[in-house]
Amino acid sequence: MKIALFDDWRVGIVMDDTIADVTSQVPAWDPKWPYNWMLSLIEDFVNIRPRLESAASAAPKLALSNVKLRPPVPVPTKIVAAPVNYALHQQEMGGEGGVYAGAQIKTIEDYGLFLKPSSAIVGHEDTITLPFVKRRTDHEAEIGIVIGKKAFNVTEDDADSVIFGVTGLLDLSVRGQEDRPFRKGFDGFCPIGPWIVTLDELPSLDAMTFRLWVNDDLRQNGNTQNMIYSMRRLVALASYQCTLFPGDIIASGTPAGVGEVRPGDTLHLQVDGVGDLIIHVSRQFAEPAVGMGPWFDKFQSARGAPQ
């Protein structure tokens, strides 16, 4: 099943190029932030699904092109993200600027995982604003694993029992020397969507293909079979560190081809079996508040080699 949020945070089931409004079947639905009912819907999905399916078959079908899609999990309790998790990306980051020159290229086993704030989430056709004029911001095309159940310390073999589904995900990243949660945590730096596809509808987590274009330029072309840590192993590792809650998202890492995003660009992530996520980049950079002080200029300037 493809589950989307649209317009005023209504809940829809996507079928081909239409969407059926099933909001009336969602317990405690409320269009006001923080949309916790979406996390409850995910947690109780097995029980609610039959009602959603019968409502979807009876509801009028709206054209997808006539609705405004929203991020399918607007406020997860956390986004856990994998750093370098594809061998070719590992090489490009190791080689770039000689950051790790002379040293062994590092992996998840050196870095562990990191967190992105839920405030970074935006959805399909939203516009993001780059924070720093003088610094490079990159796109990272990824797949987001959406957790379905409260989970602690699950094994790889049991991971499917706590995975709700997947969605497209972009891990926007300012390059520089600060810790990842700062460089990757700006508002708009975690586009997800266009919707969630439930696990039962996916042929394989280990052979998913996806591509990212910047404007018309194909930049990334990935296959999850090339992941260093598989999606199931990421679920195991993340759940060993912290209890995962329904709706939590794991950003599974990016393949080779990351590159700069510039004002005015359009990003197009296509995940086979899921869909297309389009993100616009504002022509204007974010402006610091007047009076932020000269200390802020240090953040605006390039700080060492990209990372």
Ligand code: MN
């Ligand atoms: Mn990433």
